[in-house]
Amino acid sequence: MTADNPELILSTNVREHFQHSVTAAMSRQQVAAEDVTINYLVNLLTEFAHTDRLFESTDDGVDLKPLAFLYGEALEADHPEVRNRALKRLGDIALFIAGVFAESLSRKLVDVDYYVAMGGNAYSYLSDVMRGSPFAISRSVVFEELAEKFVDFVDVVGEAGSASQPTSAADTLRLYEIWLATGSKRASRRLAELGIHVAPFGCKPTRH
Numbered sequence: 001m002t003a004d005n006p007e008l009i010l011s012t013n014v015r016e017h018f019q020h021s022v023t024a025a026m027s028r029q030q031v032a033a034e035d036v037t038i039n040y041l042v043n044l045l046t047e048f049a050h051t052d053r054l055f056e057s058t059d060d061g062v063d064l065k066p067l068a069f070l071y072g073e074a075l076e077a078d079h080p081e082v083r084n085r086a087l088k089r090l091g092d093i094a095l096f097i098a099g100v101f102a103e104s105l106s107r108k109l110v111d112v113d114y115y116v117a118m119g120g121n122a123y124s125y126l127s128d129v130m131r132g133s134p135f136a137i138s139r140s141v142v143f144e145e146l147a148e149k150f151v152d153f154v155d156v157v158g159e160a161g162s163a164s165q166p167t168s169a170a171d172t173l174r175l176y177e178i179w180l181a182t183g184s185k186r187a188s189r190r191l192a193e194l195g196i197h198v199a200p201f202g203c204k205p206t207r208h
Contacts, residue, residue: 014046014049015042015043015046018042018045018046018049018160018161019042021045021159021160021161022038022041022042022045022156022157022160023038024160025155025156025159025160026038026156028159029152029155029156029159029185029186029189031149031152031153031155031156033145033149033153034141034142034145036138036141036142037141037142037145037146040142040146041153041156041157041160044092044095044096044157045096045157045160045161047092048092048096054093054096064093064097065093067090067093067094067114067115067118067119070086070087070089070090070093071086071087071090071118071122073086074086074087074090074122080129084126084129087122087125087126088122088126090118090119090122091118091119091120091122091123091126091143091146092119093119094115094116094118094119094120094122095115095119095146095150095153095154095157096157096161097115098112098115098116098119098154098157098158099153099154099155099156099157099158099160099161099162100157100158100161100162102154102158102178102184103171103174103175103178111177111181112154112178112181112182113181113182115154116150116151116154116181116182119150120146120147120150121147123143123144123146123147123150124143124144124147126139126140126143127140127141127143127144127147128140130143131144151182151183151184151185152185154182154184154186155184155185155186155187156186158186159186172191172194172196175187175190175191175194176191176196176198179191179198
């Protein structure tokens with residue numbers, strides 16, 4: 001079986017890795033969640049570990065479709081399932097990018113708080129839509145928790161998906177910008193490790 005299905009074994013190992021990473025990150029950050037929501041985060045990281053599932057082919061080559069485009073597709077969808085798929089992908093990409101690539105967003109036209117707002121709203125809509133269906137009530141619970149704790153889950157995905165640490169003054173400043181924009185507990189904790197304390201949220205940090 002191993003020789004015949006090396007890809008399957010690799011995929012299983014990747015999922016096990018993220019299962020451990022997500023569980024450990026949630027424990028360290030003291031974030032509680034339903035088991036189905038934890039599995040959703042693990043599946044999201046496992047899925048996007050394959051870059052071809054994150055990026056899309058366009059006329060200009062492989063690219064990451066902007067959230068505004070995904071939102072437009074949802075608005076223009078002629079069937080609820082098509083709309084829901086577009087919104088789910090919007091939420092998933094927003095959560096993944098805001099978590100794993102938050103510190104590179106300073107070079108983009110939109111910042112991490114844009115991803116937080118777009119992703120949280122997409123999940124909230126999906127939760128509302130599915131709450132009225134007896135066949136989708138369990139999914140409604142997941143999307144509701146993802147929406148309500150979006151910033152916490154951004155932190156969890158960020159820690160589970162990347163082990164990078166600040167290496168320059170610019171990186172440290174970027175952490176502060178992320179905390180300022182979202183109140184990220186992970187950013188606050190990493191700043192504290194550098195001797196910069198940012199409590200309570202909204203106040204200027206002090207350095208010791």
